[in-house]
Amino acid sequence: IAVGERIPDGELSYFDESGAIQSIKVSDLTSKKKVVIFAVPGAFTPTCSSKHVPGFIDKADELKSKGVDTIACVSVNDAFVMKSWGEALGVNGKILMLSDGNGKFTRDLGVTVDLSDKVEGLGVRSRRYSLLAEDGIVKVLNLEEGGAYTVSSADEILKAL
Amino acid sequence: LALQEARTWDQGLESQFATTPLSQIFKDKRVVIFGTPGAFTGVCTKGHVPSYTKNVEQLKSKGVDSVICVAVNDPYTINAWAEKMNAKGKIQFFADFDGGFHKSLGLECDLSKALLGLRSQRWSAFVDDGVVKVLKVEKVPSELKVSDGETMIKAI
Numbered sequence: 457i458a459v460g461e462r463i464p465d466g467e468l469s470y471f472d473e474s475g476a477i478q479s480i481k482v483s484d485l486t487s488k489k490k491v492v493i494f495a496v497p498g499a500f501t502p503t504c505s506s507k508h509v510p511g512f513i514d515k516a517d518e519l520k521s522k523g524v525d526t527i528a529c530v531s532v533n534d535a536f537v538m539k540s541w542g543e544a545l546g547v548n549g550k551i552l553m554l555s556d557g558n559g560k561f562t563r564d565l566g567v568t569v570d571l572s573d574k575v576e577g578l579g580v581r582s583r584r585y586s587l588l589a590e591d592g593i594v595k596v597l598n599l600e601e602g603g604a605y606t607v608s609s610a611d612e613i614l615k616a617l
Numbered sequence: 618l619a620l621q622e623a624r625t626w627d628q629g630l631e632s633q634f635a636t637t638p639l640s641q642i643f644k645d646k647r648v649v650i651f652g653t654p655g656a657f658t659g660v661c662t663k664g665h666v667p668s669y670t671k672n673v674e675q676l677k678s679k680g681v682d683s684v685i686c687v688a689v690n691d692p693y694t695i696n697a698w699a700e701k702m703n704a705k706g707k708i709q710f711f712a713d714f715d716g717g718f719h720k721s722l723g724l725e726c727d728l729s730k731a732l733l734g735l736r737s738q739r740w741s742a743f744v745d746d747g748v749v750k751v752l753k754v755e756k757v758p759s760e761l762k763v764s765d766g767e768t769m770i771k772a773i
Contacts (some may be wrong), residue, residue, distance in 0.1 A: 469732045477732065500693040502626045534733050536657040537694050544697065557734050575634035577621045577691045577714035 457565040462592050463493075466561030468530065468554040471539040480554070482561060486592040489525040492613055494586035495562070497569065497603040498578055499533045499541035507605055508584065509545050515610035516550035522617040524588075528552040532559045532581045556582065569602045584608050588616060618721055620687065623696040623710035637711065639718075641686070643747040649676055649769055650685040651741035652713075652724060654758040655733050656698035656707050659689070665739065668766035670707040675764070679773045681743070684708040689716045689725075689736045715736070726758055740764050 457463065466482045485491060494512060496504035505554055505575040509529060512519075528551065531538060535555040542553035556562050562582040571578040586608040596616040601612040619636035620630075642648065650703040652667060653661035669676075669684055676684055685708065688695055692712035699705040719725045728736045741764035743751035751772045753763040 457748060479732075498693065500691075500692065500697045533694070534655065536655055536733075537690070540657040540697070540701065544701075555732070558729065571743055572715070575636070576626075576629060577634070577636075577712055579691075 457567065457587075457594060457597065459594050459597050461594055463587075463589055463594060464561070464564040466556070466564055467469070468556055468561060469535040470552060470554050471500055473549065475505050477535055482512050483592065484588050485526065485528065488591055491589050492519060492524050492527045493589065494528075494584075494608060494610075494613075495530045495531060495567070495582040496584060497531070497571070497581040499531055500544075502602060503577075503584075503605050504531075504596065505541070505545060508608070509547070509548075509551065511544065511610040513550055515614055519610065519613060519617070522614070524617070526552060528554050530554045530582065531558050532556050532562055532579075567599060569607060571602075586610070586613050588613055618718055620711040620718055621692040623692050623699055623712060625696055625706075626693055629692065634763060640747075642683070642711075643744055645728065645746055646682040646744075647680055647746075648683045648685060648744045649681050649741070649773075650687060651764055651769075652719065652737045652739065653686060653688045654726065654728060654736045654739055656688050656690045656694050657701075658733075660739070660759060660761050662698070662702060664761045665765065666702055666704055666708075668699055668761070669769075670702075670704045672766035672770060673707055675770050676773070679770065681773070685711055687711045687713050687718065687737075689713050689719060723755065741769055743769065 536559045538555045561597040567583045569583045584600040695712045699710045724738045726738045739755040739758045741753045
């Protein structure tokens with residue numbers, strides 16, 4: 457995926473406020489909207505939990521005041537894990553915690569990182585990134601190598617808005 | 618074949634993400650082990666794990682050395698789940714992070730329709746020095762009829 461391209465369609469899942477599991481098409485998520493999507497290699501891992509998600513929780517209101525309709529977090533984890541992790545981090549509805557359970561959306565974006573030969577027990581996951589899409593077209597893309605945390609923070613997206 | 622003990626990332630770093638060989642878990646030990654299809658999912662959290670955490674003493678009084686919960690999740694997710702259930706000090710949790718352990722037992726299960734991907738059946742076993750003495754596998758992973766702690770106490 458690169459700036460200027462349309463985000464490939466895909467299906468992600470999440471738990472809604474009533475506690476029901478839902479599927480959402482990426483095209484529906486992004487169509488006619490200004491959407492921030494950021495991805496983490498793994499729920500319940502340090503940088504993801506202590507820096508990346510909290511950064512977006514902190515800046516959520518500011519992002520919304522600049523016209524962002526939806527802020528979504530994506531990870532190659534199932535929806536149950538994403539829901540529980542979101543609760544543990546105090547997301548409180550500010551971020552849509554989306555599951556790319558089988559990794560297909562992440563693969564279609566071309567942003568996988570294969571951690572299978574590493575010892576941490578994570579397998580194929582997503583590289584860390586954040587992006588801004590308007591009506592499905594990528595306007596800003598901050599993609600990290602693997603799980604590094606240098607350009608993909610909420611602050612960087614704010615600067616671009 | 619190995620499993621990863623449920624732990625935080627920092628604990629993993631300290632141990633250099635060491636895996637635990639099956640021999641270390643099973644050799645010369647009497648082990649009750651049960652498999653849950655998914656951390657943080659309904660039956661696993663509300664039914665299956667509690668049926669073991671509240672029966673640990675009964676199992677130990679039958680000579681069981683360890684009670685272990687295993688799931689096809691990464692070790693950090695399982696650790697967070699175990700802590701959320703207040704189960705961490707009561708029984709052990711291991712991660713079959715790539716599903717290899719369950720495949721070797723023929724207990725893998727495709728739960729893609731439930732948006733979970735390749736996981737495991739719901740099952741329980743009593744293993745004495747590596748030999749399976751009791752094995753209970755649910756007909757469908759959403760059920761909890763034969764693989765719970767109470768049934769295991771009676772079966773040993």
